[in-house]
Amino acid sequence: MAKRSEVAIFYRQISTWQLVLYFGVAIAIAAFVSQPVIWEDTGLYHYSVIRWLAEFGTVPGIALLFANFGFTSAWFAFAAPLNPDVLAARASTVANGFIFLLAVLQFGLSLSRIWHKQAQLTDGWIVICYSCLLPIILATDFMSIILISASPDIPALFLVIATAWTLLLTETAANETQESTKNSQTVPLFLAIGAFSIKLTALPLLFVTGLWFIFRYSLNPFNPRWLLHQIAIAALFGLLLVPFFLSGIITSGCPLYPSGAFCLDLPWSPDRETSESIAKSTHGWISWYGTPPEGVSPLVWALGHWFKEFGNKVMVSLIVSTIAAAIYLLVGKNRHRVVSRWLIALAVTGITFFLFTAPFNRFVLPYLFLVPALAISTYLQSFKAGEFLGRLKISVQLFATGLVIAAGLFSVLRHFRGPESDNYQKGLHLSDCLG
Numbered sequence: 001m002a003k004r005s006e007v008a009i010f011y012r013q014i015s016t017w018q019l020v021l022y023f024g025v026a027i028a029i030a031a032f033v034s035q036p037v038i039w040e041d042t043g044l045y046h047y048s049v050i051r052w053l054a055e056f057g058t059v060p061g062i063a064l065l066f067a068n069f070g071f072t073s074a075w076f077a078f079a080a081p082l083n084p085d086v087l088a089a090r091a092s093t094v095a096n097g098f099i100f101l102l103a104v105l106q107f108g109l110s111l112s113r114i115w116h117k118q119a120q121l122t123d124g125w126i127v128i129c130y131s132c133l134l135p136i137i138l139a140t141d142f143m144s145i146i147l148i149s150a151s152p153d154i155p156a157l158f159l160v161i162a163t164a165w166t167l168l169l170t171e172t173a174a175n176e177t178q179e180s181t182k183n184s185q186t187v188p189l190f191l192a193i194g195a196f197s198i199k200l201t202a203l204p205l206l207f208v209t210g211l212w213f214i215f216r217y218s219l220n221p222f223n224p225r226w227l228l229h230q231i232a233i234a235a236l237f238g239l240l241l242v243p244f245f246l247s248g249i250i251t252s253g254c255p256l257y258p259s260g261a262f263c264l265d266l267p268w269s270p271d272r273e274t275s276e277s278i279a280k281s282t283h284g285w286i287s288w289y290g291t292p293p294e295g296v297s298p299l300v301w302a303l304g305h306w307f308k309e310f311g312n313k314v315m316v317s318l319i320v321s322t323i324a325a326a327i328y329l330l331v332g333k334n335r336h337r338v339v340s341r342w343l344i345a346l347a348v349t350g351i352t353f354f355l356f357t358a359p360f361n362r363f364v365l366p367y368l369f370l371v372p373a374l375a376i377s378t379y380l381q382s383f384k385a386g387e388f389l390g391r392l393k394i395s396v397q398l399f400a401t402g403l404v405i406a407a408g409l410f411s412v413l414r415h416f417r418g419p420e421s422d423n424y425q426k427g428l429h430l431s432d433c434l435g
Contacts, residue, residue: 025104032138032148033097037089039149045069046076046150047092053080061268063252067278070252070270072244074197075152096147096154100137103130103158122169124377129161129369136365142311146362152199153362159195160205160350160366163188164343167212168374171339189213189237197244200256201363204350210234212342258282283357311361318368322347325375340374347371 037043045068052059052069053076063070079095107130110123137143137154146153167188192209195202214230245255253269255262258278263269270278280287285302292301306312326347329340350367354360 021108022105025108026101029097029101029104033093033100035148037092037149039145039151041151042092042149045071047083047089049073049076050079050083050092050150051085053077054083054085058247058250060250061252063257063270064268067258067270067274070248070254070257070278072248072251072257073152073199074194074244075155075199076150079150092150093148096149096151099155099158100147103161104134106130107134120169121172121377121381122165124380125168125373126161126165128373128376129366132369132373133157133161133366143362143365153201156195156199156202157362157366159191159198159202160370163191163195163205163209164346164370166191167209167342167346168339171342185213186233186237189234190240193237193240197241200259201354201358204353204367205346208342208346208349211345216342285358306359312359315359315361315364315368318372319351322351322368322371325372328375329371329378340371340378343370343374 037047039046045066048066049069049071052062075095079092082094083089083091106126110119110126113119113123114127137147166184170184170188173184188209192202192206196206213234248255248257249264249266251257253264253266254260254275257263258275260272260275260279263275285306286298287302289302289305292298307316326340326344329337329344347367347370351364354364354367
């Protein structure tokens with residue numbers, strides 16, 4: 001009954017303009033993601049795997065037909081019932097559009113709380129993060145074409161932000177009330193496990209969140225009994241990954257495919273050369289730039305070519321910003337120092353992991369904004385910037401309406417814009433893949 005009353009109260013608080021705003025945002029996002037899919041990986045294997053799952057479920061040894069079919073993702077399973085054969089690939093971007101809508105709504109809710117002087121540290125942090133991430137995803141070709149696809153990169157990106165947000169929310173609540181419920185402690189771990197089941201690149205997120213759960217909320221982390229208690233709970237949550245591991249074993253014989261770790265010798269297991277080739281193509285980035293001249297280190301050769309790209313130069317500048325923000329949070333006066341350490345650990349682990357494995361912007365992007373956003377939101381909170389924003393004469397309704405109109409116009413312009421990038425010219429259309 002309590003839950004029903006809460007729902008009823010929430011429903012009565014929704015105004016007409018909020019409903020109009022919600023549907024306006026949803027329609028604008030739907031129009032944006034309804035553009036033709038030109039991301040190569042979706043034509044190559046994303047949509048094919050989704051259709052296999054929709055028609056036949058998990059198929060033993062399917063990686064032998066095509067190595068990329070062995071990639072397992074909970075996101076493909078989620079998208080499978082949303083892509084019936086009758087729609088002929090026209091709904092392949094629904095899943096990514098849905099999670100993008102959730103991110104925009106969270107951004108809007110936090111922005112509304114700031115305008116109404118009800119903001120917490122987490123509201124400022126999420127607004128700063130999404131103010132950086134959402135325009136990058138929408139306006140840059142390298143991210144927008146991934147959004148308009150069935151790629152699990154998009155949910156993996158947003159789940160990094162969502163997990164860090166729940167971790168920050170749990171820590172700030174614990175600092176203010178000196179208590180934290182077990183339920184709130186398990187939410188970040190649950191989200192991190194979900195992110196890992198969607199994309200193996202969420203390993204840094206799962207690793208740091210697991211350590212946070214085990215050590216931060218043991219009543220006495222130096223007491224083996226309490227430590228084992230937390231480890232047991234974390235292992236229990238880890239059982240949620242069993243279907244993911246079993247799916248990998250069924251399709252390729254490897255629970256962490258394309259990684260060769262823990263592979264089983266099964267009749268349908270790919271040969272070692274194939275597995276190593278796929279693994280090298282996903283996280284052996286030093287070999288991507290060809291053979292270096294004699295006497296030149298492969299790492300130095302690869303770094304030289306990698307740094308020539310403009311996006312990678314921006315990545316380096318954001319890494320420097322992360323270092324500066326981390327110093328500010330650790331050295332300056334900061335009552336959120338504990339959570340700052342964990343977010344810094346998450347950012348450092350994620351950035352380091354991808355620099356050594358696959359330094360793609362789409363993988364490392366969320367980790368680059370975690371610490372700078374926290375430093376900025378902490379600084380603004382110390383000066384009560386929320387009161388300043390509350391004095392602005394622009395109403396939240398007018399601002400939000402303008403945001404929706406701008407998003408709608410942007411979607412229309414993108415929809416009717418001709419192909420510009422090299423990615424479009426070399427992209428594989430879904431119709432070609434299916435035909």
